[in-house]
Amino acid sequence: MAAQLPIPVYSSSDELYKDLGTATDHATRWTNLAEEFEKRFGRKPSYIARAPGRVNLIGEHIDYALFGVLPAAIERDVLIACAPRDPLAHPRGSVNAHNLHYKYPPRSFSPVKKRSQAGSTPDEEPGEDAVHVEEWHLEIDKKELRWESYVKAGYYGVLNHSFPTASATSPDEPDSHPLPVDLLVTGTVPAGSGLSSSAAMVVSSTLVFLAVNDKLEGVSKGTLVEMSMENEQRVGVNSGGMDQAASVISTPSAALYVTFYPRLAATPVSLPGKSASFVLANSLVTSEKAVHARTRYNLRVVETLVAARVLSLRLGVDVGARERITLRQVVGRVANEPEGGWQEDDRGLRSALERMVKEVALLRPPTADADGQEGVSLEEMIKWSGLPEKEFHDVYLSWIDVEAEHFQLYKRAKHVFSEALRVLEFRDICLKASSADVSTNDVLKKLGGLMDASMESCSKDFDCACPELDQLTQLARDAGAYGSRLTGAGWGGCTVSLVAEDQVEIFITKLKTTYPPYKDLEGDTLEEVIFATKPSSGACGA
Ligand code: NG1
Numbered sequence: 001m002a003a004q005l006p007i008p009v010y011s012s013s014d015e016l017y018k019d020l021g022t023a024t025d026h027a028t029r030w031t032n033l034a035e036e037f038e039k040r041f042g043r044k045p046s047y048i049a050r051a052p053g054r055v056n057l058i059g060e061h062i063d064y065a066l067f068g069v070l071p072a073a074i075e076r077d078v079l080i081a082c083a084p085r086d087p088l089a090h091p092r093g094s095v096n097a098h099n100l101h102y103k104y105p106p107r108s109f110s111p112v113k114k115r116s117q118a119g120s121t122p123d124e125e126p127g128e129d130a131v132h133v134e135e136w137h138l139e140i141d142k143k144e145l146r147w148e149s150y151v152k153a154g155y156y157g158v159l160n161h162s163f164p165t166a167s168a169t170s171p172d173e174p175d176s177h178p179l180p181v182d183l184l185v186t187g188t189v190p191a192g193s194g195l196s197s198s199a200a201m202v203v204s205s206t207l208v209f210l211a212v213n214d215k216l217e218g219v220s221k222g223t224l225v226e227m228s229m230e231n232e233q234r235v236g237v238n239s240g241g242m243d244q245a246a247s248v249i250s251t252p253s254a255a256l257y258v259t260f261y262p263r264l265a266a267t268p269v270s271l272p273g274k275s276a277s278f279v280l281a282n283s284l285v286t287s288e289k290a291v292h293a294r295t296r297y298n299l300r301v302v303e304t305l306v307a308a309r310v311l312s313l314r315l316g317v318d319v320g321a322r323e324r325i326t327l328r329q330v331v332g333r334v335a336n337e338p339e340g341g342w343q344e345d346d347r348g349l350r351s352a353l354e355r356m357v358k359e360v361a362l363l364r365p366p367t368a369d370a371d372g373q374e375g376v377s378l379e380e381m382i383k384w385s386g387l388p389e390k391e392f393h394d395v396y397l398s399w400i401d402v403e404a405e406h407f408q409l410y411k412r413a414k415h416v417f418s419e420a421l422r423v424l425e426f427r428d429i430c431l432k433a434s435s436a437d438v439s440t441n442d443v444l445k446k447l448g449g450l451m452d453a454s455m456e457s458c459s460k461d462f463d464c465a466c467p468e469l470d471q472l473t474q475l476a477r478d479a480g481a482y483g484s485r486l487t488g489a490g491w492g493g494c495t496v497s498l499v500a501e502d503q504v505e506i507f508i509t510k511l512k513t514t515y516p517p518y519k520d521l522e523g524d525t526l527e528e529v530i531f532a533t534k535p536s537s538g539a540c541g542a
């Protein structure tokens with residue numbers, strides 16, 4: 001199982017890049033980073049961590065409903081070089097963080113230990129059996145994220161995972177303190193573009209702090225994914241684990257089928273290789289995901305969760321009063337999924353999903369027009385949930401900040417079920433594509449069709465597109481793509497298009513002249529916004 005493998009650690013950068021098989025300018029970047037580190041801090045880095053960004057080929061906004069997704073790591077990545085400082089001359093665990101990019105000024109910070117209450121929610125009076133626990137803490141202002149916030153997010157989890165505080169173990173063992181460190185960051189994943197620069201930052205930070213403190217032993221890829229997921233939620237939205245899984249577990253020339261239920265698992269899926277490329281094109285609308293979280297991303301999380309509860313009730317599926325059941329679990333319970341989950345080929349899941357695509361009509365609001373456009377008010381939604389108001393708030397609203405006049409349970413769930421099915425179909429087509437009697441052109445057409453259908457569903461049912469993304473994907477189809485869709489959370493950011501290998505150049509040239517925001521760009525800036533990419537490998541270090 002890919003998730004159980006250890007994180008690759010190479011003895012030198014040469015060895016690492018030979019194995020990655022990527023372009024030599026990447027190796028040069030690595031060497032430059034090490035040299036610049038030595039210039040700034042007077043010694044060589046003891047460890048360099050690498051984590052790539054990712055493109056999601058299909059399966060949008062379904063990871064937090066616990067359905068499988070199909071992303072791939074891209075060649076663009078974040079590198080963090082790090083070395084310990086003299087522990088006698090600097091505070092324990094203090095960090096002196098630099099970034100190669102002139103826009104990001106150096107920052108220093110130190111963790112502190114804080115006491116908090118275990119086993120109670122913030123609005124509850126601590127019960128008699130409440131336990132005080134000490135936790136490491138780093139100040140991160142979610143409203144004003146800065147570059148080092150992502151470094152802190154990675155560090156946060158490492159501190160609490162690998163340095164249990166005195167109250168949790170025996171008092172003040174000298175070796176249970178993190179080292180003071182210098183670190184230097186460089187990255188090539190464009191920020192706010194749906195290519196998960198944030199996951200690349202958080203994964204590389206988590207990895208580098210584990211490594212420099214000599215805590216990497218026994219940490220599998222799966223553990224790094226789980227740590228990074230939790231870490232990233234400190235700087236972002238209530239997301240699923242797709243980005244971190246792709247950034248950690250991916251292998252070259254394959255996409256990664258990642259499932260989250262009943263447990264995290266990931267298997268490489270070979271793509272119809274030499275005949276086609278994925279081209280990324282940035283809409284140039286920056287998706288400020290954290291800024292709009294209340295009305296966009298986090299609202300979708302709540303809508304899909306409440307949809308799952310209401311659907312359970314309407315289908316007569318058992319659901320606990322305080323259970324935050326997901327749409328994936330509803331599917332499992334409706335179709336009597338065996339305890340350990342359906343078997344590899346996903347036939348059980350597929351037929352259950354086919355049924356759910358129809359049953360989802362049960363969520364249509366009675367007053368809605370034919371498309372179920374109107375949604376439900378908060379009061380109505382609470383009524384539908386079958387929970388008393390206070391309990392509804394505790395379970396669905398106390399831990400997440402959202403705002404809406406109407407909640408769209410039907411449209412969101414409809415997208416989730418149909419998108420989950422498209423992922424299974426996409427994967428299936430890729431798996432069968434290697435057999436000799438399938439024509440490549442047919443395969444690419446089918447994959448493209450699924451990408452287009454995904455875009456339409458994101459745009460119409462999940463409302464996570466924007467006019468520029470609609471336009472850019474249409475222009476991509478007009479320019480000859482087999483299919484085109486937004487990738488990542490949406491509301492801006494990048495599109496991904498499937499293009500025949502021998503058409504890539506023509507395709508890129510066409511889009512450069514037809515997508516209006518590209519017309520004023522030139523040189524490197526233009527090369528940065530549209531480029532072909534090959535699936536790359538996941539996080540590693542040397
Ligand atoms: P982006 O916005 O591309 O980082 C986000 C979530 C994913 C997933 C996608 C939508 C984070 C860290 N990631 O990706 O988990 O839900 O949106 O499919 O927020």
Ligand code: MG
Pocket residue numbers: 196197198199243
């Ligand atoms: Mg992100």
